[in-house]
Amino acid sequence: MSENTERPPLPDHLSADPRSPHHVKEIFEHDVGILFNGKERTDVEEYCISEGWVRVPAGKTLDRKGQPLMIKLKGKVEAFYK
Template sequence: MKATPNCTRLQVNKPPLPDHLSTDARSKFHDAKVFEHDIGILFNDKERFDVEEYCLSEGWIKVPVGKKVDRFGYPLTVKLKGKVEAFYK
């Protein structure tokens, strides 16, 4: 019996990427099931690796501002607007 490429690949069901996703576990937009897989973000056709939160429909991402933190120890973020695409790696 010959093995075909489709038989040898591990098929993993990945949940669809949400319109709005946050890395902060306290946020209502955090989805732990999505973070079980590697996610990539393209912002204005360039891949970003420092995205804390994104919204596809509104076209923005939130990224940390250096090493600055607020009074509770959470990173300060800035919202950048542009073309946003999310994908599984």
């Protein structure tokens, strides 16, 4: 039960990409869930709660650097620990 007290607070803006300035390694040691418009999404790569958007991959499409092409979806965003 002490694990719950050691979890860092979830930031307003978080990215799963380690190259991003919004990536926080300590948070990804725990399972993070995202509710987008009331439904849980498992494919979210980046989110911002205050601006109300998430970035998700656009299918299997890749950009010219070989990274998944991302699209931004706007709506109500909530982050939580599973």
